[in-house]
Amino acid sequence: xxxxxxxxxGNAYTFGFLxxxxxxxxxxxxxxxxxxxxxxxxxxxxEMPMGRGFGTGGLQLTLSLIGPxxxxxxxxxxxxxxxxxxxxxxxxxxxxxxxxxxxxxxxxTLIQSRHxxxxxxxxxxxxxxxxxxxxxxxxxxxxxxxxxxTMHGEADYSRLLVKLYEDLVTFDExxxxxxxxxxxxxxxxxxxxPIPRWDVPKLNDSAALILLGAxxxxxxxxxxxxxQATPLAFNDVPFRVEDFRDAAGRRRACARCGCMNSFLDEFxxxxxxxxxxxxxxxxxxxxxxQIERLRRKSA
Amino acid sequence: xxQVLQVRNLxxxxxxxxxxxxxxxxxxxxxxxxxxxxxxxxxHDVSLDLHEGEILGIMGESGSGxxxxxxxxxxxxxxxxxxxxxxxxEKQHALFNLNTAQQRWLRNFxxxxxxxxxxxxxxxxxxxxxxxxxxxxxxxxxxYNAIRARAKALLTRMEVLLSRIDDRPKNFSGGMQQxxxxxxxxxxxxxxxxxxxVTSGLDLSVQARILDLILEIQQELKTAMIVVTHDLGVIxxxxxxxxVMKYGRVIxxxxxxxxxxDPQHAYTQQLVASAL
Numbered sequence: 001x002x003x004x005x006x007x008x009x010g011n012a013y014t015f016g017f018l019x020x021x022x023x024x025x026x027x028x029x030x031x032x033x034x035x036x037x038x039x040x041x042x043x044x045x046x047e048m049p050m051g052r053g054f055g056t057g058g059l060q061l062t063l064s065l066i067g068p069x070x071x072x073x074x075x076x077x078x079x080x081x082x083x084x085x086x087x088x089x090x091x092x093x094x095x096x097x098x099x100x101x102x103x104x105x106x107x108x109t110l111i112q113s114r115h116x117x118x119x120x121x122x123x124x125x126x127x128x129x130x131x132x133x134x135x136x137x138x139x140x141x142x143x144x145x146x147x148x149x150t151m152h153g154e155a156d157y158s159r160l161l162v163k164l165y166e167d168l169v170t171f172d173e174x175x176x177x178x179x180x181x182x183x184x185x186x187x188x189x190x191x192x193x194p195i196p197r198w199d200v201p202k203l204n205d206s207a208a209l210i211l212l213g214a215x216x217x218x219x220x221x222x223x224x225x226x227x228q229a230t231p232l233a234f235n236d237v238p239f240r241v242e243d244f245r246d247a248a249g250r251r252r253a254c255a256r257c258g259c260m261n262s263f264l265d266e267f268x269x270x271x272x273x274x275x276x277x278x279x280x281x282x283x284x285x286x287x288x289x290q291i292e293r294l295r296r297k298s299a
Numbered sequence: 300x301x302q303v304l305q306v307r308n309l310x311x312x313x314x315x316x317x318x319x320x321x322x323x324x325x326x327x328x329x330x331x332x333x334x335x336x337x338x339x340x341x342x343h344d345v346s347l348d349l350h351e352g353e354i355l356g357i358m359g360e361s362g363s364g365x366x367x368x369x370x371x372x373x374x375x376x377x378x379x380x381x382x383x384x385x386x387x388x389e390k391q392h393a394l395f396n397l398n399t400a401q402q403r404w405l406r407n408f409x410x411x412x413x414x415x416x417x418x419x420x421x422x423x424x425x426x427x428x429x430x431x432x433x434x435x436x437x438x439x440x441x442x443y444n445a446i447r448a449r450a451k452a453l454l455t456r457m458e459v460l461l462s463r464i465d466d467r468p469k470n471f472s473g474g475m476q477q478x479x480x481x482x483x484x485x486x487x488x489x490x491x492x493x494x495x496x497v498t499s500g501l502d503l504s505v506q507a508r509i510l511d512l513i514l515e516i517q518q519e520l521k522t523a524m525i526v527v528t529h530d531l532g533v534i535x536x537x538x539x540x541x542x543v544m545k546y547g548r549v550i551x552x553x554x555x556x557x558x559x560x561d562p563q564h565a566y567t568q569q570l571v572a573s574a575l
Contacts, residue, residue: 150399154399154400154403156403156437158433158436158437159433159436161432161436161441162425162429162432162433162436165428165429165432165436165443165446166425166426166429168443169426169428169429169465170465234441234442234443234446235441235442235443236442236443236444236445237443
């Protein structure tokens with residue numbers, strides 16, 4: 001194995017922080033995960049210089065996949081500027097000299113994300129890495145991992161549907177806001193990390209490779225490109241995404257860019273007023289730019 | 300009459316087992332604990348047949364192995380010896396040669412089980428309707444409204460108030476819990492139902508109503524049932540044929556009337572005499 005240490009600026013770490021053996025371990029798990037869509041591949045999760053639960057699984061995937069010519073984007077809840085994203089980006093910049101970072105979804109080749117899939121459709125040239133806190137959707141119904149593995153193997157997911165039934169009985173609708181159980185390629189059901197329901201349809205037939213990494217739980221799984229991803233639902237109560245209509249039934253628009261078809265975050269001002277804004281900050285900027293361009297053209 | 304189940308030489312040993320196990324345990328030895336190797340011979344050489352619409356009783360004292368028979372047939376515990384064939388329409392399933400997925404399929408689609416304690420058969424953290432839904436979902440019924448309708452129909456049949464369909468069974472009385480459990484077991488209309496001490500611990504009037512219900516179901520659906528009980532009254536009321544077990548062995552088998560009126564084995568005579 002070619003173990004190249006780079007020593008620029010007195011840095012004794014290998015490119016990408018992880019040693020080559022660790023990268024090989026992660027890559028091997030990634031290959032298996034792609035070969036068996038939705039299957040949670042156990043792997044030897046390494047200690048990272050940050051707390052488990054802060055995206056170590058995603059970070060290990062990113063650092064194993066990254067090359068010197070990569071253009072990377074790191075987002076947290078759709079924003080490039082929140083703490084988790086900023087820290088991870090700085091760490092990647094420090095450990096991977098030569099790698100360029102961007103906030104633009106259109107320009108990047110690799111995205112590490114917490115809780116969102118960008119609004120702009122991803123392309124076949126891109127890979128998105130999602131940070132996962134709880135990889136196993138069955139954990140809420142079955143405490144024993146041993147039994148859960150059998151249940152996954154036999155595709156025995158009826159108890160997840162019982163949860164949906166209970167929701168319908170109690171609230172007249174399914175109240176899962178995130179981590180919506182999704183069946184991949186007709187067999188394994190995954191926990192697609194805490195992405196909102198809004199993003200679940202993006203898993204289906206995605207052009208980009210979607211990788212999910214759980215550092216604390218030591219699992220890697222994947223939704224390969226153009227793979228079927230079906231959110232769990234009853235035949236007569238179909239899955240639906242978040243509803244952004246106001247009391248009058250009008251679709252709310254982003255207060256910043258006016259976009260009517262993006263996932264919105266709610267902000268409450270000091271006076272108690274609620275405003276809504278695109279959760280994906282790059283998308284919001286792009287919409288603003290477009291409006292600006294149109295205005296200039298007409299002027 | 301169509302045969303539903305054929306069990307031959309069923310055995311279950313807890314422990315290492317040794318060549319002397321079978322000769323040194325059983326009713327004659329007055330123990331099921333092997334003195335040579337300390338293994339427990341829970342059941343040995345149990346054979347039985349069950350036909351469509353028939354109710355077979357298994358009676359015996361505590362520890363005689365009657366529940367173990369049912370648990371082995373319902374795949375709760377794998378037996379250590381013997382074979383069982385389940386006749387399902389045109390197909391025959393050799394129960395103990397199936398893999399776990401096939402066993403789960405039979406459990407979900409073709410068998411039903413009602414346990415002595417409702418908490419074994421019901422999930423107390425979800426609603427009564429949810430418990431029935433679980434079983435229907437396991438058998439691949441994926442329509443919410445259809446599930447809801449079936450759950451309502453079943454609970455109505457079991458004389459559980461419909462207004463309580465969305466309550467949790469932990470807030471129910473013992474008799475109601477048991478009726479929800481029976482509703483759950485019957486949700487997929489299984490041709491074979493196991494009842495393990497279903498009326499123990501209930502007061503007499505509630506017992507009587509549940510037993511009536513079981514008889515009505517047997518008449519309606521032609522369900523074959525195996526009833527495990529130590530209660531001779533239940534045996535007399537429900538079953539056509541019965542087997543008597545002691546220390547893991549079958550000591551007497553035959554028509555219920557015959558066993559209760561003219562018991563042959565000393566233990567059965569004692570059992571019948573004491574049930575005044």
